[in-house]
Amino acid sequence: MRRFALIAVPYLWLLALFLVPFVIVLKISLSDTALAIPPYVPTLDLSEGWDGLRAFFAELDFENFVFLSEDDLYWKAYLSSLRIALVSTILALIVGYPIAYGMSRAPDEWRPTLLMLVILPFWTSFLIRVYAWKAILAQEGFLNQFLMSVGVIADPLTILNTNTAVYIGIVYTYLPFMVLPLYSALERLDGSLLEAAEDLGCSRFSAFWLVTLPLSRPGIIAGSFLVFIPVVGEYVIPALLGGSDTLMIGKVLWDEFFANRDWPVASAVAIILLAILIIPIVLFLRNEEKQREAEG
Amino acid sequence: MADNTRKPSETEFSPWIDPSAKPLIEFRNVTKKFGDFTAIDNLTLDIFEREFFALLGPSGCGKTTLMRMLAGFERPTEGEITLDGQSIVDVPPNLRPVNMMFQSYALFPHLSVWDNIAFGLKRDKLEKDKISARVNEMLRLTRLEKFARRKPHQISGGQRQRVALARSLAKAPKLLLLDEPLGALDRKLREETQFELMDIQEKTGTTFVIVTHDQEEAMTVASRIAVMDHGKVVQVDTPAQVYEVPNSVYVADFIGDVNLIKGDFARTGPESGKITYSNKEPAISAEVFEDISDGQSVTYAIRPEKIRVTADKPDDRVNAAYGKIIDIGYLGNVSTYHVELAGGQMVKVAMTNSTRVDRRDFTWDDDVWVSWRESAGVVLTK
Numbered sequence: 108m109r110r111f112a113l114i115a116v117p118y119l120w121l122l123a124l125f126l127v128p129f130v131i132v133l134k135i136s137l138s139d140t141a142l143a144i145p146p147y148v149p150t151l152d153l154s155e156g157w158d159g160l161r162a163f164f165a166e167l168d169f170e171n172f173v174f175l176s177e178d179d180l181y182w183k184a185y186l187s188s189l190r191i192a193l194v195s196t197i198l199a200l201i202v203g204y205p206i207a208y209g210m211s212r213a214p215d216e217w218r219p220t221l222l223m224l225v226i227l228p229f230w231t232s233f234l235i236r237v238y239a240w241k242a243i244l245a246q247e248g249f250l251n252q253f254l255m256s257v258g259v260i261a262d263p264l265t266i267l268n269t270n271t272a273v274y275i276g277i278v279y280t281y282l283p284f285m286v287l288p289l290y291s292a293l294e295r296l297d298g299s300l301l302e303a304a305e306d307l308g309c310s311r312f313s314a315f316w317l318v319t320l321p322l323s324r325p326g327i328i329a330g331s332f333l334v335f336i337p338v339v340g341e342y343v344i345p346a347l348l349g350g351s352d353t354l355m356i357g358k359v360l361w362d363e364f365f366a367n368r369d370w371p372v373a374s375a376v377a378i379i380l381l382a383i384l385i386i387p388i389v390l391f392l393r394n395e396e397k398q399r400e401a402e403g
Numbered sequence: 404m405a406d407n408t409r410k411p412s413e414t415e416f417s418p419w420i421d422p423s424a425k426p427l428i429e430f431r432n433v434t435k436k437f438g439d440f441t442a443i444d445n446l447t448l449d450i451f452e453r454e455f456f457a458l459l460g461p462s463g464c465g466k467t468t469l470m471r472m473l474a475g476f477e478r479p480t481e482g483e484i485t486l487d488g489q490s491i492v493d494v495p496p497n498l499r500p501v502n503m504m505f506q507s508y509a510l511f512p513h514l515s516v517w518d519n520i521a522f523g524l525k526r527d528k529l530e531k532d533k534i535s536a537r538v539n540e541m542l543r544l545t546r547l548e549k550f551a552r553r554k555p556h557q558i559s560g561g562q563r564q565r566v567a568l569a570r571s572l573a574k575a576p577k578l579l580l581l582d583e584p585l586g587a588l589d590r591k592l593r594e595e596t597q598f599e600l601m602d603i604q605e606k607t608g609t610t611f612v613i614v615t616h617d618q619e620e621a622m623t624v625a626s627r628i629a630v631m632d633h634g635k636v637v638q639v640d641t642p643a644q645v646y647e648v649p650n651s652v653y654v655a656d657f658i659g660d661v662n663l664i665k666g667d668f669a670r671t672g673p674e675s676g677k678i679t680y681s682n683k684e685p686a687i688s689a690e691v692f693e694d695i696s697d698g699q700s701v702t703y704a705i706r707p708e709k710i711r712v713t714a715d716k717p718d719d720r721v722n723a724a725y726g727k728i729i730d731i732g733y734l735g736n737v738s739t740y741h742v743e744l745a746g747g748q749m750v751k752v753a754m755t756n757s758t759r760v761d762r763r764d765f766t767w768d769d770d771v772w773v774s775w776r777e778s779a780g781v782v783l784t785k
Contacts, residue, residue: 302476303509305496307574308526317522321513 129381136374137167147370171375180359181376185383187354191270191345192338195277199285199334200327202278207289207326208319211296222290225283237276237347244272244348268350276344281337285330292326293319325398332391336384356380416626417641418451425488427452427610428473428578433482435468435634442468443479444634455604455611457625459618461657465634466614470580473612474503486577497526502576506583508567510555516566517542517551523574541569544603561592568600572607581613585620597623618658622646630654646706651785655704662710662750664703668695668782678703678782681746688721688777695784705780707753712740712765713772720774726750728769740765742773 138147149166152159175181210221228236243249244267251263266272296319304314342357349355356376363373418424426449435443442465450456458466471477472484475496484491491499502523510519520541524534542548545565550558555566564584571579584600585593601624604611615621621628622642629639630653638650649655652663664687666680677686678701687703695701716723729749730741733756740752750773765771 297507297509299505299507299509300511302474302496303503303505303511304522305476306474306501306503307523307570308497310497313526318511322511324513 132374132377134167135370136171136378137169138371139166139168139170140369140371145370146368171371172379174372175375175379181356181379184354184356184359185379188339188341188356189383191273191277191353191355192335192341195274195281195338196285196331196335198274198278199281200331203282203285203289203330204323204327206282207286207293210286210290211293218294225286225290229283233280234343237280237344240272240276240279240348241267244275267348268353270349270353272348272350273345273353273355276348277334277338277341280344281334284333284337288329288333289323289326292323292329296322325394328394329391332387332394336387336391339384340380416453418454419449419627424451426450427454427487428612429483429485430469431483431485433472433479433484435465435472435477436480441634443472445482446634446636448629448636448639450610450612452610453608455601455613455624455626457621457628458612458614458631459621459628459657460616460631462616464631466616466631467582468634469631470503470582470612470614473578474501474580475499500574500577501580502571502574502578503580503582504567504571504584506586508555508563508587510563510566510570512555514554515551516547516553516555516558519555519566520570520573522570527574537573541573544572544606545569560587561596564588564596568603572603572609575607576609578610578612581611583615584613585615585617593620594623600624622658630657632657648781649704649783652702652704652783653785655702655781655783660707660751660753662705662707664705664748666701666703668699668701669697670695675777676782681744681748683746684724684744684748685722687780689780689782690778691782693782693784695782699784702783703780704783705775707739707751708737708755709779710750710752710773710775712742712752712754713774714764714769716772717774721777722779723772723774724750725770725772728765728767728771731765731767740771742771744773 135147138149140146141148149163151163155162206225210218210225213221241248245251246263246265246267248267250266251260254260255263266275300318300322301314304318305311309317340357340360341355342361345353345355345358346361349358360373360376360380363369363376367373418426428448428450430446430448433443433446434441444465446465446469458469460466468477472479475491475494479492486499486501491501511522514522517538520538521534524537529537538551539548542551545568547562547565547569550562550566555563558566564587568584571581581600585596588596597620600611604624611624613621613624622645625642627639627641628645630637630645632653638645638654640648645654646658649658655661656663664678664680666678666687668691669677669679669686670691671677671688674690674692675688676691676695677688679686680703689703711717711720712728716725724744726742726744728740729743732739732741735756737753737755740754742750742752744750752773
């Protein structure tokens, strides 16, 4: 009985905070928009009993999903989000791998400090940090002032309100999620494996390529998913740093909800986003499981 | 095993006593410092081809540093190391004809047994069928054919040890380094593996250098042992010589069990002397080949199994002392007696239990005689 109670806690948590909201959103996505509060019909009215329930279900349909497939704005936004997420993930990996590698090779007494430095940005508000980038990347921002004073460029670069700014913001914000799993994979790497590789005829570089890189693969996969999955639905960074041509599904979702007040379509957008993300989430979990098996 | 058809003098493998033999490896005045710490202190050492050479010593004596300098992972601060007459000080590890079997085995966890063994061969850009033939040969040699497709975490510790050995032998190195190769195995498997190692060493004709802190292991496998202490080689000799003729108290004490009796020396003949260690006991007569002056304080080292315990005073042995049994340890094959002599000197005696008698000749608190021959012990001045 006690064991059951213990297992019940996480399940109740999931039920209340994931499954119930999901069912509500799913229901809204099958409804029709209306000038009412809440802004959709039908609403469930249990006072009419069995017939009311049947009428309620009869009014639900897939109209909104059909609409999403007809207007190319939506699938373009999905594709663009996936592309931005993919490019950002690769950029974060390129930036994060050397950082994690350097941390794992640093002297023991330095490592806690370096870890701290990676986590430190989390201590300030995410919103403030993204806002700060506006000041850096703007036409008269710090970056342009610096580059012009050094004499690298004559005219200010237009970075803010472009996709470049979005990539910079995303890589900056999500870098710790990439660095930490990479670091944990690299830190566990037994140094004698590299010596063995060298002993067997590898140069330093090929030892890295043949031993370090394959053995840090679980960290690469974990870090990539931890960046990719949230970035697909990212709203704040493209909204603050992106321009009018930055198309991301998070922004479309926001517009549907708050500009158009079309809750049913917005819910349908959210449901499809979730469906798209389930694939990488499942892959991620499977990777974690395989990793545990290999270590067990 | 030795070939019986050859003459005994030829089966005796001892290039170190042949002045014309050229050593495979020479350490010349090698010093290695880590900051202020001197790991290797002005060391000179020769290792010959086909030798099974053991570096023996307590942890921190520099034996691992010495091996890592051979592998190329450490560079000597001073001095010269040559392999086949060529200096290897500046040759990086991947270009040396030297392979190493790591203490942790350092098997690549993401590669199968087969790929682990093939790893070094692939780096040499050999043809595919040559690699595969060599890997299969190594698998046969180490009896691992059945496990070729497994990953290192799917096999036992003993099998992993053999994979590590096969991998380091695959490139047919001129010199194989073994860093505490049997440390992770349990006692029984370790003993079996020692003989396997010797067998493989003989089959392949490779020069082996083994690092170990286990003196029994060194005695079993090695053709010669270098006993090390604080970055210096104290004695280099065959296992029998190191055991029977240690050159210092340190070596006598480090290898096996020993009684160390401190006393004053007095010469009685060209090859004999007396050690006075107590005014209640007669002085010990010993063979002495070294030049020791009268009155010099020395240590007399005698192994417990060279001493006999008897009830009556024996007539046939020069050295005899009267004492009382304080302790008896029964180890199955031998029994050890701790005998306190009249002057308070404790003496350890080991006697073989050659018969299955159920009564013991001696018991606690018995008064007994301990006796030994003149040639049984050695006189040490260091």
